[in-house]
Amino acid sequence: MHTVTFQINGERRTETVAPTMTLLELIRDQLHLTGTKEGCGIGECGACTVLLDGAPVTACLVLAAEVDGAEIRTIEGELKNGQLSDLQQAFIDAGAVQCGFCTPGMIMSARGLLNRNPHPTDAEIIEAIAGNLCRCTGYQAVVDAIRNASRPLTREARGLRDAESAAESGGESHD
């Protein structure tokens, strides 16, 4: 067994883990943070995407024993003081959630993108979520949501996504 100390969503934890345990199993089964989903288990679907030291990774292909000293962020870390994050709200507003299984991974990939590139192009958004498979909505609403989150609109203008909204690009990013 291995003892690992790490930060998850800003909280410091020390856990005892088996050498064969994945980071995904640690997050879901031991820390009971079940927002992160297991889809394929082999890094193909992106449902288990979390940020490991700021970088999006598939938690099913990381060993829990590796995360000593690491900083991890999961979908649960998006909620701040009971408030949905910009990305969470944007996904709702754009209708980018249907069954919801891919959504936590999508949002964590998007968070990683906005952290390194606050104003991505559509091509950059598509590249960033290419590893996140959605079987319900298709991807356009997801791309719209991420684009909208990167260019915050006023509440009144939300939903009037047209040429006017492009003029309001800029503004703050989450975190």
Place this chain on the structure above:
Amino acid sequence: MLGPFEYVRALSLEEACRLLREEGESARAFAGGTDLLVEIRNGIRSPSLLVDIKPIGALSTLEADGADEGLRIGPAVTLNRIAEHAALRQKLPALSDAALSIATYQLRNRATLGGNLCNASPASDSIPPLLVVDAIMEIQGVDGAREVPLDCFCTGVKKTCLESGEIVSGIRVPAIAAGTRTAFLKQQRIKGHDLAVVNLAGALTPDGLLKISVGSCTPTPLLLEPIETAGHSEDAVSEEAVRLAAESISPISDVRASAEYRRAIVPALVRRLVHDLVKGGA
């Protein structure tokens, strides 16, 4: 469920080699894990010990800055670092493009160059761009270090010349002549992330020496005989490259494509690669 296996973090090259030697053939060096953990999960490999080499800082260095020098890349450097490294792209864009074509952003944050090379897949995307610039594998073992040209490193499908207790300690590319053009092409089934049906890379030096490597059509990626292009038309060079490729490949049919399809598209891809190199975009 994975395993069972033990996991240990190696803090030095010597420790990693010693641990791998002591455990013997059932030990595996572990870096990104994006191939190895999938193989374990699918029952293809059942190692008893994973030796994590990422804590060894020297294995994550990337030197590409010296203007007249080559490259030296640590085996634990991730594919995203390679894809995003400006000085590396300046010198060897074929490798940058190849790295960017592998898997997804999340996987490239974990997958390493050393892992892609040591996995020794016939369809490895990182091998062809390194073959055309004569990359050398630096190998550390319990009893000392040795160097092996990349062209001799892979010995078969998923097999390398690494002995028990040996790990790759660096990937070195000799100085690349200023003005050398390199390019990478990959035929895949879908526009997003996919393994190659055929992948190839080329390097054309300013004095006209053309090297081409074709992947996914032989048990290990193939380096064609160099072609002297000086004084020859693009068409003549293309047809010579197509002839060399066609007589050297031995494609098989698999889940991604039939042997016949691979044989049919290699000439088209070789001509496109030669055109890119001769006309200069890359």
